[in-house]
Amino acid sequence: MKIAVLTGSPQKFGSSNMLAEQFIKGAREVGNTVSVIDAAQANVHPCTGCVRCGYGGPCAQKDEMGSESGTEHGIKAEIIGADMIVFVTPLYYFGMSAQLKNVIDRFCAFNGEIQRKHMKSALISVAWNAAEWTFDALEAHYKTLVRYLNFVDMGMILGRGCGTPEMTARSEYLAEAYKLGKSLKNK
Numbered sequence: 437m438k439i440a441v442l443t444g445s446p447q448k449f450g451s452s453n454m455l456a457e458q459f460i461k462g463a464r465e466v467g468n469t470v471s472v473i474d475a476a477q478a479n480v481h482p483c484t485g486c487v488r489c490g491y492g493g494p495c496a497q498k499d500e501m502g503s504e505s506g507t508e509h510g511i512k513a514e515i516i517g518a519d520m521i522v523f524v525t526p527l528y529y530f531g532m533s534a535q536l537k538n539v540i541d542r543f544c545a546f547n548g549e550i551q552r553k554h555m556k557s558a559l560i561s562v563a564w565n566a567a568e569w570t571f572d573a574l575e576a577h578y579k580t581l582v583r584y585l586n587f588v589d590m591g592m593i594l595g596r597g598c599g600t601p602e603m604t605a606r607s608e609y610l611a612e613a614y615k616l617g618k619s620l621k622n623k
């Protein structure tokens with residue numbers, strides 16, 4: 437299947453991208469096609485809430501989401517064309533990064549298309565904290581998105597105690613992320 441991995445860390449070689457890399461390796465090994473959308477580097481403006489899209493596009497803004505005169509290209513096309521979307525983010529103040537949320541807010545212009553597709557999804561995140569409750573808020577947010585957008589959740593990798601790439605390299609989460617990717621055979 438086609439998997440769109442949406443990464444939200446400004447640290448290109450940071451911990452969340454380390455886990456994403458392992459996930460991608462596993463997913464490709466079992467025959468999936470994976471594309472990476474770097475939400476932290478993409479030229480995507482925040483949703484202005486003008487709702488000229490009427491929650492069903494095209495968006496009034498012209499940027500890498502791809503909305504010129506309703507043509508289908510850019511990040512929107514990448515997401516709509518995928519069978520699975522993977523959200524990758526460092527934990528920032530117990531939620532997802534603003535960079536990732538920025539792109540998700542722009543789903544507004546193709547909300548219905550996503551909802552009708554019943555895509556698969558997954559969440560990959562890392563945090564400095566290792567307490568059991570570290571990911572409670574992010575997990576609740578992700579599960580709410582799954583429910584609202586009619587996703588089929590394929591799993592969550594929540595890297596506790598992954599505050600630096602060195603800490604993450606020593607963790608069990610790299611192997612977990614790889615395993616999650618590998619599990620997506622014939623799905």
Ligand SMILES: Cc1cc2nc3c(=O)[nH]c(=O)nc-3n(C[C@H](O)[C@H](O)[C@H](O)COP(=O)(O)O)c2cc1C
Nearest residue numbers: 445450451452526527528529530563564565598599
């Ligand atoms: C702005 C900011 C907010 C953060 N908030 C949290 C937090 O709420 N809880 C936590 O455990 N770690 C927090 N961290 C630590 C990061 O989640 C952690 O360093 C992570 O490994 C960064 O991932 P990355 O290398 O993929 O960017 C924060 C870091 C930054 C820069």
